[in-house]
Amino acid sequence: MAKSLDLTFSALSDPTRREILSMLLEDDMAVTDVAEPFEMSLAAISKHLRVLANAGLILQERRGRVKWCKLDPDAMQAAWTWMQGFGQFDHLDLDGLETYIETTLRDD
Template identity: 45%
Template structure:
């Protein structure tokens, strides 16, 4: 991915797709085999595996082979950078609105 270099860029890129966000939501309940993750989606397993590859390459999930199945689980700490960035931006926006409110109250 030539346009996504930082871990934050990779995380937001991975989470920009609704299929990948749905996978993350399902994995919040715990690890699952790929077959169970893929079941609700109307796509071929190789196409679904590409979504898992994106999530795994950016470190949001890890997978391991167990017998004949591949199991996936979240790596919760990898979401911290995105959460911290969003918290910082939310605080900045709130501060700007507070300054605007103060300005409007004075005028």
């Protein structure tokens, strides 16, 4: 489970990948449509999509010649369960979680 959480949080750490996930909340999208709003190459977007797929956050499939991306609605369940282990979050206490994570990473 720890490796799965590492992959999830690593994938979520990048703002481009978070934006892609937000876009996929609306509907499945072709890779070219995902790439359209970003000022980067299709190859760079494909790398971001690969990270999201390796973390299990999205699914990719070919439909004819087009590669489609789909959000996996259950993908963040393990991360959500882990975070709930810290109890109810007050929106102001997210700084405390960040400090805890940074401290834990420094200790490893």
